[in-house]
Amino acid sequence: MDREKVFKNIKDHFEEHVERLRELVRQPSISAENYGIRECANLIRDYLRRLGCKDARLVESSGNPVVYGYYDAGADKTVIIYMMYDTQPADEPGWIVPPLGGHVIDMPPFGKCLVARGAINTKGELGAFLNACESITAVGEEIPLNLIFVAEGEEELGSRHLPEFINEYVSVLKKADAVFFPTADQDEKGKVQMSLGVKGIVYFELELDGESWGYGPTEFDIHGSNKAWVDSPTLRMIQALSTLTSKDGNEVLVDGFYDNVAPPSPEDMELIEKLEKTFDEETVKKEMKVKRFIDDVHGKEALLKYLYSPTLNIDGIWSGYIGPGTKTVLPHKITVKMDVRLVPNMTVEEVIPKIRRHLDKNGFKEIKITRLEEGYEWAKTSVREPAVQAVIKTYREFGYEPEIWPHMAGSAPFCMFNREPLNLPFVEGGIGHGGRAHAPNEYIVVEEGGPTGGLITLEKSYVAILDNLSKML
Amino acid sequence: MDREKVFKNIKDHFEEHVERLRELVRQPSISAENYGIRECANLIRDYLRRLGCKDARLVESSGNPVVYGYYDAGADKTVIIYMMYDTQPADEPGWIVPPLGGHVIDMPPFGKCLVARGAINTKGELGAFLNACESITAVGEEIPLNLIFVAEGEEELGSRHLPEFINEYVSVLKKADAVFFPTADQDEKGKVQMSLGVKGIVYFELELDGESWGYGPTEFDIHGSNKAWVDSPTLRMIQALSTLTSKDGNEVLVDGFYDNVAPPSPEDMELIEKLEKTFDEETVKKEMKVKRFIDDVHGKEALLKYLYSPTLNIDGIWSGYIGPGTKTVLPHKITVKMDVRLVPNMTVEEVIPKIRRHLDKNGFKEIKITRLEEGYEWAKTSVREPAVQAVIKTYREFGYEPEIWPHMAGSAPFCMFNREPLNLPFVEGGIGHGGRAHAPNEYIVVEEGGPTGGLITLEKSYVAILDNLSKML
Incomplete structure (x- = not known):
């Protein structure tokens, strides 16, 4: 592939490429609120058709459709491009622009950024990847891999119906050699961070109301003076919650919670030793506006x-x-949304029963637990996999020595690809920057020249990754 | 006074009298939201002028104005009519009509009711009392007492600026012989309940955020995965809250919280012995949709x-x-609204310092306490006072043997009248019914013929109370 020709096309079409990202974030797709989902899926299907996918369709499931597309490059190797088209809600206070408006504004020191819900998680990258692919074909080059696009619309709901799709398309998907997830992995200062896996997650609600208790x-909040002779589900829930953790909130006191926690593997420890040298904890804290970590730990201890x-x-x-x-009321109900993040070798299935047993043992049988998502298992790909090496x-070709994280603390449905039935190496990557996922003023950098790459660099990096994958898989 | 002539006028003008109540609830006056306050005050001032108060005005304070009116009947005795014109917010789910719409609908078994925010707390009674006064003068009779109207607009905010008014008008107010608060004191079955006082209250917020902690x-909610290395103000607050009460939420564990609690006085115990015989606990529970009291107590034990x-x-x-x-976030802030109700001989001033000391002693110095209201002291008037006897x-003239409560568990600014500087007997009363104050579908009965009095009976009872007060004070 003549990369330079493709890169020039990317540069020449910068404005149109930004426009695609704006179009994507303006199309709401808030899965928690079932807002704009199908419209967004249709939009992405149309993009895939425009790219040249002969087969591009919405695959229905019990939940939101998966946008499936097959791009036949006549290549030897095939890669699944995993994407998500849904976003978090956009109801947090503190937005400086309307979160669904597609506003590109100056954000020093980065330069112009798209500030919107989904900008970095992950409509920005989705749009950039499609832009990159179009630039390859636009200059008469061929994409060097067959691509199986899988864009799901329930990532923010725990990808609860993605297994339905995977089972239905298992024979097609099994033909792939790896899975690639386009991301933007630079931190605020431009350092490239690469993560080889994710923690698992279980998300649930605890609830107590007078009716069930x-x-x-039982039915509505009553005048607060009645606390003198009527029990408070709220005060009772506080007591139950307080038994779950230590006084600082950091140690989980649920029986057996830590039983299956494995120590870091030798490969992980090797990565951690290297990681420690470049780990820039001040930048991490600054991005989150956090003054100190738990127990004021630093360096390797913080990483572990x-x-x-x-x-x-x-x-x-x-x-x-x-x-x-x-307003003086005695509330009739209290609701608590909680999540548990799983590290190797914990499993999704063990969590709720342990919490149930803990509550029962402590006398809180009346508290209801409702699992809100199917949950994800943790997932890891070895640094030695050719896909990771690509x-x-x-x-390195772009001049960055990546900081490699054995996994990240967040969660994603990677387990659905790198465990049974597919067992595929899963890798993510891209040279660009954004931040504030799940927070107000989520952004992705589009302008070049700041401490991080902009949209042009991001798209170039996707082109190079596809090229290297085609040679190394 | 020829009561029968007045009663006939009330009956003949039923429709107009209902209309006044509808006008009152349609005029928002939500003090917590500063919504419609001044408009409502003006409306009431105009009512007082129409009634014949030569002096009717808004008295400004640091907060919402007090509507003051003086009705000179040339009588020997003078009574302060205490009223409130503000209401709670109307944002609870579950309303079957718009809460500010002024809808009169059938509510079996009561018959037609006005269902609206403020219907029973207390625009319904305010309107009914003014209707009653107008019916007296309309038939050529004279109101048998000089009336000093004091309608405040911050009752739901703890009457925080009412003392300013009282101090400014102390020489006028001191001329009064008693204070009367028009209420509607029948329960669901029609039994008349009379309460001779109130508990005190202190309302405050506990707050913890990463910035102050x-x-x-520190500034916004961050991605939930960061819980692994970032502290949670929410989990920490749970720990602090859990130290405040016993496991069932019913015993307060703050040092010295119960120190100043006095046992019931001999006069109170006499009242309780009588009260126990008519106390209808099933109706009380039914109104609140509560299955059982704390520890499943009944009768006298429940009353105590x-x-x-x-x-x-x-x-x-x-x-x-x-x-x-x-949505997986690590919240940066948690807010808790709390109230403490005071019984004799507790004081407003003792509460916050005790909670502060408790939190400090338990290691929660970082939790901020903000008092939201000035608070009310508890207040009681002796059953032997002539105003109460009236x-x-x-x-009894209306055929009801009242069930007398030594005080109620709710709170009101009665202390501002029956303690220094005024030291006046304070009495409330009226034969009518409403419910669900501070809850959805708040109502007051307007139609006669159900188990309780309607608007006509309520207004008649106010006429008779004024008549009896004029003879017995």
């Missing part, structure tokens, strides 16, 4: 805590009157 | 618990993502 108000601790987190909690000023080679 | 995210227990209540709690579905006499 038998104590407290981050990567090898399973967690119990309250994502949200609410009960009673949550408006301005005062991405590392790309980074 | 120094741990956790209700009236003589100080309480610590969570009115509202929220943190993080509280929308549908899943209301009791009225009930």
